Amino acid sequence: DTGVSQDPRHKITKRGQNVTFRCDPISEHNRLYWYRQTLGQGPEFLTYFQNEAQLEKSRLLSDRFSAERPKGSFSTLEIQRTEQGDSAMYLCASSTERVAGAFFGQGTRLTVV
Amino acid sequence: AQSVSQHNHHVILSEAASLELGCNYSYGGTVNLFWYVQYPGQHLQLLLKYFSGDPLVKGIKGFEAEFIKSKFSFNLRKPSVQWSDTAEYFCAVNGGTSGTYKYIFGTGTRLKVLA
Numbered sequence: 154d155t156g157v158s159q160d161p162r163h164k165i166t167k168r169g170q171n172v173t174f175r176c177d178p179i180s181e182h183n184r185l186y187w188y189r190q191t192l193g194q195g196p197e198f199l200t201y202f203q204n205e206a207q208l209e210k211s212r213l214l215s216d217r218f219s220a221e222r223p224k225g226s227f228s229t230l231e232i233q234r235t236e237q238g239d240s241a242m243y244l245c246a247s248s249t250e251r252v253a254g255a256f257f258g259q260g261t262r263l264t265v266v
Numbered sequence: 267a268q269s270v271s272q273h274n275h276h277v278i279l280s281e282a283a284s285l286e287l288g289c290n291y292s293y294g295g296t297v298n299l300f301w302y303v304q305y306p307g308q309h310l311q312l313l314l315k316y317f318s319g320d321p322l323v324k325g326i327k328g329f330e331a332e333f334i335k336s337k338f339s340f341n342l343r344k345p346s347v348q349w350s351d352t353a354e355y356f357c358a359v360n361g362g363t364s365g366t367y368k369y370i371f372g373t374g375t376r377l378k379v380l381a
Contacts, residue, residue: 184367195270195356195371196310209368244310248367254300255369257310 157258159245165264166235173231174261178247185228186255187220188244196244202228235265268293270359272372279347280380287342287375289357299340300358300369301331310356316340317361327351349381 158177166172178185183204188196199218200210204225217235222228232239242262246255271290279285291297301313314325321333331342340357357372 186368188371193373195272195358195373196369198368198370201368203367209366246310246369254312254315256312257302259309 157245157247157256159243159258159261161261162259163262163264165266168237168265169234171231171233172235172263173229174243174245174263176228176230176245176258178227178245179256180226182247182249182256183225184248184255185222186246186248187228187230188246190242190244190260191240199230232263235263237265239263240265268359268362268366268370270357270370270372272355272357272375274375275373276376276378278378278380281349282346283379285342285344285347285351285377287355287357287377289340289342289372290338291340291357291359291370292338293359293362295361295363295365297359297361299331299333300360301325301329301340301342302356302358302371303353304356304374305353313342313355347377347379349379351377352379353377 160175185202187199190196200220202222217233220230242260244260246257248255269292273288298317300315302310303313304310316323316333324330329344354374354376356374358369360369
């Protein structure tokens, strides 16, 4: 499968713990996006990379969230000191040109208990 | 602020009925418009896109959408729905005066087609 791959698919963690998610984009895609989706809502933009550079970050994103794409290939999203409100589906997407559309992975479902 | 509105949150249709889902955006400048579909248990998939040219675009599975610049709209249509079209549909936009690459999504429309 040459689509966007996310790992893990599910994560249950206790409040206050740190979690890290990984995303492997489609290999020739230089742009990578992270989104968060909760029930009944559309995907909410978190951050976006062009190659290894993080070009845009949502103002709604807490300082507890950090993302990296060190070699311009895979990316990680870390949430520190998780809170119950962080429970959501975290989606990764990748794309080439702006007009091409983004291709999404299956997502990582985070549950904070 | 840039936003995308989908006014129909839930739609229930019988098979063979016609479908139209509304999407309006508030963006200045030139925009690129997309419809995504999410079937139960599956990831978001691109249904169709518009960035220039003919404002009536055709996508997969018989879907089409019309870009009406004066109305800031990009409504999704299908002449005759099937049970397999049961899914959630999201409108998305990027570009605009800032030329942003990020995709802004609407809240989605959940479509249920009755057999």
